[in-house]
Amino acid sequence: MSATATERELTMTLDGEAVGFRAGETIYQVAQRTKKSIPTLCYDERLEAFGACRLCVVEVDGVKAPVASCTTKATAGMVVRTDSPIIEKYRKTLLELVVSENREVDVSPLRGFASQEFTTLVDRYGARTGRFKGRQSGTSNKTDDNPFILRDYDLCISCYRCVRVCAEQEGDYAITMMNRGFGTQITTEFNGRLKDSACTFCGQCVQTCPTGALADKKALRAADLPGEIAKTRTICPYCGVGCSVDLLTKGDRLIGVQPAMDGPANQGALCIKGQFAFDFVQHDDRLKKPLVRQPDGSFKETEWDEALDLAAAGFRRSLKEHGRRSIYGIASGRAPHEAAYSMQKFIRAGFGTHYIDNCSRA
Amino acid sequence: MSAHAAPSTADLVARWRDEPAPLLPLLHALHDRDGFLSEDALRAVSQALRIPLADLFGTVTFYHHFSREPGGLNKPRICTGNVCCLHGGNELLAALKSQGATAMPCAGRCDEPVPVLRGHEQLVGTSATSLAAKPTPLPAPNPGGCEECIFESIREPGRATLEGYRRTGGYEALSKAVREMTPTQLLALVTESKLAGRGGAGFPTGVKWQAVADAPGQPKSIVCNADEGEPGCFKDRAIMDYDPHALLEGMALAGFATGAPRGFIYLRYEYPETFRILERAIAEAEKAGLLGVNILGGVFNFTIHLRRGAGAYICGEEGSLLNSLEGKHPFPRNKPPFPVTHGFENLPTAVNNVETLASVPPIVRKGAAWYRGLGRNAHAGTKLISLSGDIQHPGNYEVPIGLPLKTLLHDWAGGPQTGRTIQAVTMAGLSGGFLAGDALDCTLDEPSIRGKGSFLGAGGIIVFDDSRDMVAAAHAAMEFFAHESCGKCFPCRIGTQRLTERLNGEAGPSDLAAWTQEVRDIGTVMRATSACGLGMAAPFVTDSLLKFFPEQVDNYVVSKEPNNR
Ligand SMILES: Cc1cc2nc3c(=O)[nH]c(=O)nc-3n(C[C@H](O)[C@H](O)[C@H](O)COP(=O)(O)O)c2cc1C
Ligand code: SF4
Ligand code: SF4
Ligand code: SF4
Ligand code: FES
Numbered sequence: 019m020s021a022t023a024t025e026r027e028l029t030m031t032l033d034g035e036a037v038g039f040r041a042g043e044t045i046y047q048v049a050q051r052t053k054k055s056i057p058t059l060c061y062d063e064r065l066e067a068f069g070a071c072r073l074c075v076v077e078v079d080g081v082k083a084p085v086a087s088c089t090t091k092a093t094a095g096m097v098v099r100t101d102s103p104i105i106e107k108y109r110k111t112l113l114e115l116v117v118s119e120n121r122e123v124d125v126s127p128l129r130g131f132a133s134q135e136f137t138t139l140v141d142r143y144g145a146r147t148g149r150f151k152g153r154q155s156g157t158s159n160k161t162d163d164n165p166f167i168l169r170d171y172d173l174c175i176s177c178y179r180c181v182r183v184c185a186e187q188e189g190d191y192a193i194t195m196m197n198r199g200f201g202t203q204i205t206t207e208f209n210g211r212l213k214d215s216a217c218t219f220c221g222q223c224v225q226t227c228p229t230g231a232l233a234d235k236k237a238l239r240a241a242d243l244p245g246e247i248a249k250t251r252t253i254c255p256y257c258g259v260g261c262s263v264d265l266l267t268k269g270d271r272l273i274g275v276q277p278a279m280d281g282p283a284n285q286g287a288l289c290i291k292g293q294f295a296f297d298f299v300q301h302d303d304r305l306k307k308p309l310v311r312q313p314d315g316s317f318k319e320t321e322w323d324e325a326l327d328l329a330a331a332g333f334r335r336s337l338k339e340h341g342r343r344s345i346y347g348i349a350s351g352r353a354p355h356e357a358a359y360s361m362q363k364f365i366r367a368g369f370g371t372h373y374i375d376n377c378s379r380a
Numbered sequence: 381m382s383a384h385a386a387p388s389t390a391d392l393v394a395r396w397r398d399e400p401a402p403l404l405p406l407l408h409a410l411h412d413r414d415g416f417l418s419e420d421a422l423r424a425v426s427q428a429l430r431i432p433l434a435d436l437f438g439t440v441t442f443y444h445h446f447s448r449e450p451g452g453l454n455k456p457r458i459c460t461g462n463v464c465c466l467h468g469g470n471e472l473l474a475a476l477k478s479q480g481a482t483a484m485p486c487a488g489r490c491d492e493p494v495p496v497l498r499g500h501e502q503l504v505g506t507s508a509t510s511l512a513a514k515p516t517p518l519p520a521p522n523p524g525g526c527e528e529c530i531f532e533s534i535r536e537p538g539r540a541t542l543e544g545y546r547r548t549g550g551y552e553a554l555s556k557a558v559r560e561m562t563p564t565q566l567l568a569l570v571t572e573s574k575l576a577g578r579g580g581a582g583f584p585t586g587v588k589w590q591a592v593a594d595a596p597g598q599p600k601s602i603v604c605n606a607d608e609g610e611p612g613c614f615k616d617r618a619i620m621d622y623d624p625h626a627l628l629e630g631m632a633l634a635g636f637a638t639g640a641p642r643g644f645i646y647l648r649y650e651y652p653e654t655f656r657i658l659e660r661a662i663a664e665a666e667k668a669g670l671l672g673v674n675i676l677g678g679v680f681n682f683t684i685h686l687r688r689g690a691g692a693y694i695c696g697e698e699g700s701l702l703n704s705l706e707g708k709h710p711f712p713r714n715k716p717p718f719p720v721t722h723g724f725e726n727l728p729t730a731v732n733n734v735e736t737l738a739s740v741p742p743i744v745r746k747g748a749a750w751y752r753g754l755g756r757n758a759h760a761g762t763k764l765i766s767l768s769g770d771i772q773h774p775g776n777y778e779v780p781i782g783l784p785l786k787t788l789l790h791d792w793a794g795g796p797q798t799g800r801t802i803q804a805v806t807m808a809g810l811s812g813g814f815l816a817g818d819a820l821d822c823t824l825d826e827p828s829i830r831g832k833g834s835f836l837g838a839g840g841i842i843v844f845d846d847s848r849d850m851v852a853a854a855h856a857a858m859e860f861f862a863h864e865s866c867g868k869c870f871p872c873r874i875g876t877q878r879l880t881e882r883l884n885g886e887a888g889p890s891d892l893a894a895w896t897q898e899v900r901d902i903g904t905v906m907r908a909t910s911a912c913g914l915g916m917a918a919p920f921v922t923d924s925l926l927k928f929f930p931e932q933v934d935n936y937v938v939s940k941e942p943n944n945r
Pocket of ligand 1: 577578579580582583606607608609610693694696698699732737912914
């Protein structure tokens with residue numbers, strides 16, 4: 019017997035088919051593995067299941083009311099239906115209710131990684147029926163002028179993914195839910211600004227938000243730029259953790275960064291630098307030619323050959339007068355990997371020292 | 381320093397930080413001292429109890445009665461619950477507006493409206509000038525001459541004191557259990573008595589206790605649910621005010637049976653006088669060696685901690701209650717696991733209602749067969765009913781389970797006011813919705829009332845006579861559920877709001893068929909998918925309104941006319 023078969027020695031019935039599972043798995047996890055597409059809005063596989071949206075309800079034989087599959091453990095012999103007409107009707111009604119509490123359903127994908135989840139489900143269930151009209155929940159915070167995170171709570175559906183990711187993944191506990199019921203409002207301590215809270219601007223709340231209520235202000239600057247959004251998978255160059263990121267581009271413009279949820283080192287997490295600090299790439303002040311310091315302290319623009327000759331002479335002089343330990347290389351965190359590699363080679367092979375480091379050890 | 385100087389924050393922190401379940405008492409101490417919860421106070425609590433400040437802030441804002449504005453504690457809060465709004469609650473609110481008055485949901489004084497909370501007191505009265513602190517109404521002698529379990533001795537003068545309690549058999553049950561019985565025997569006795577939970581869900585008490593006794597992990601806990609937040613319910617208050625030792629003895633017996641060395645009473649905020657009575661009773665019992673270590677000179681230890689809520693109906697739901705006690709955000713917990721294995725601090729816990737626990741001492745003294753025999757038609761035992769609204773004699777009644785509803789309404793409680801007829805009654809406070817017409821021909825037991833499409837629950841019954849607008853009554857009920865929805869799950873958070881808007885004309889279709897379809901669809905999805913009993917029960921209100929009062933709905937939706945003026 020193969021190892022996986024032993025691990026999955028328990029069996030249950032899912033939509034008429036026998037499936038194996040491990041003790042401890044939830045119905046939702048088993049269903050995911052067997053490629054069922056149970057809808058969810060409050061679920062983020064990195065977080066403890068919460069059971070708020072109730073879209074994941076399924077029928078279990080012998081249990082009167084439907085159960086939330088995300089919080090219910092699978093048990094041996096359980097007979098489950100994930101998509102009966104009644105269950106699908108509940109899901110549609112729930113989505114119609116959620117549509118009714120928001121300012122809008124369609125939002126720019128630049129808002130965040132998960133920002134299209136709600137729109138996609140609403141369309142899958144044809145829930146734009148205009149039923150259940152009434153007051154809207156959540157009030158956008160128009161006074162928080164931080165440069166990174168838009169707090170557009172008119173679109174908030176109180177799934178608490180942001181609060182949970184901040185606590186469970188980032189460990190910052192910067193945000194919370196204020197009040198209760200329909201008056202629930204996501205906010206910080208004393209209902210203040212993010213910069214006065216424990217927030218580190220890691221952006222994880224933005225990227226898990228399923229409606230775009232929390233949105234990436236920097237990426238949104240490119241909302242009106244013509245062109246399709248392209249995503250390119252790469253590694254954040256800032257530090258040694260090696261977080262996987264998707265760079266968002268339109269044409270040849272870098273417009274934003276999103277964490278890779280399947281990045282082995284980061285699983286959707288980034289820090290403020292990896293998430294938001296990319297403006298230098300296309301900044302007007304970015305140096306495009308070498309500068310040579312003049313005796314009066316000012317800088318003079320020059321050509322590469324001259325600058326490199328000058329630098330090489332300086333290195334040689336130091337090496338000769340003070341020995342190899344007088345040389346210490348600090349590679350720029352903003353340099354690409356190839357450059358970082360060349361730099362350490364240059365220091366180690368060129369001078370015979372291990373005095374080489376990186377500027378950001380975050 | 382004068383002897384009356386207010387305690388410093390550091391003193392209060394030191395007083396509470398090492399106690400079990402310290403958050404609520406520490407917040408109350410600061411709230412009582414300052415009259416509100418200041419930023420400084422919250423920062424100190426956050427540091428002392430190591431609760432992230434944002435979490436603490438969110439949790440504090442969850443509770444209705446924690447004021448964040450200076451002077452908040454001393455501003456009047458007026459009950460505008462379903463019963464009080466029949467008796468001038470809204471008018472009183474308007475009259476006290478100049479004093480900064482705000483509305484509060486049902487405060488558990490429906491037998492003597494209108495309660496007003498101010499500072500550390502609950503006052504009652506129907507006009508701004510008649511407000512006065514008054515003791516809870518004492519239950520009238522049983523009008524049916526039925527033998528009682530809980531109220532049997534409650535009318536004895538001095539019953540609330542240890543001496544008075546002991547005069548009529550008080551603590552004999554505990555003494556018998558500790559000296560003559562094993563926990564197993566006590567568990568068997570409670571199971572045989574068929575006592576079932578009186579807090580609403582009706583779970584067999586013996587089975588619950590057995591599960592706690594069997595579950596691994598120590599220390600186990602007994603948590604007395606004294607949150608009594610269901611509108612139209614005020615029975616637990618009568619027990620605690622007039623017979624507090626019965627509750628303490630019941631808790632100690634539960635501790636003995638399950639092996640739990642500690643107990644908590646989670647008392648609703650709106651009962652400040654009850655808090656003082658319980659505090660006194662616990663001190664008396666401790667002093668007499670009936671609580672604490674080596675109870676009655678034996679090896680059994682049991683300590684009771686009194687904790688106060690801060691205004692949240694959902695904190696009566698056991699998972700939410702446990703989170704509240706633990707100082708967490710009071711959302712209900714996902715079940716399973718259940719509290720019997722994963723309760724207070726994730727350890728085995730019996731959560732029981734006041735009435736359930738207070739029934740145990742007489743059962744131990746008089747036997748399981750005696751208790752079972754108190755019911756009618758093969759139903760075991762008695763149930764307290766809190767009766768209020770348009771009825772001649774509102775109050776608490778202990779009825780044999782199985783008593784006809786109409787006997788209670790007409791023979792025991794005097795029927796409606798002269799010249800009026802009973803149009804409808806609620807069941808389970810508000811959670812069971814309305815019964816009317818032929819459905820009033822039922823008996824007070826779960827099978828009979830479930831057969832009519834409702835449930836008995838905690839036993840609150842509110843009467844509406846033929847002068848009342850049932851759409852308005854349904855609106856007030858739904859507004860309560862919307863106000864108290866915790867906001868965790870989508871169907872209830874949005875559904876209670878949408879139903880409220882449809883019952884007050886704020887939103888919703890003006891076409892009757894479309895209106896009805898929306899209301900039914902919302903109700904169906906709430907009942908089927910809500911995460912806890914609040915959201916599952918709330919649609920009983922709209923469903924029963926549509927079932928019993930289609931003409932009133934029609935009149936309201938189509939002609940926009942009030943009913944029964
Ligand atoms: C919304 C809601 C509110 C509740 N409020 C109370 C309450 O105030 N008092 C109470 O004893 N039980 C209340 N319950 C029931 C408790 O969850 C629990 O079933 C009960 O305390 C168990 O005690 P028992 O078995 O002795 O009845 C409530 C349940 C729900 C869903
Ligand atoms: S940006 Fe990061 S730290 Fe700040 S609130 Fe969001 S998750 Fe928390
Ligand atoms: S802001 Fe977004 S992630 Fe946070 S609760 Fe609202 S919808 Fe969910
Ligand atoms: S049903 Fe209502 S009260 Fe219960 S968990 Fe859901 S939102 Fe909270
Ligand atoms: S995913 Fe299951 S309730 Fe939200």
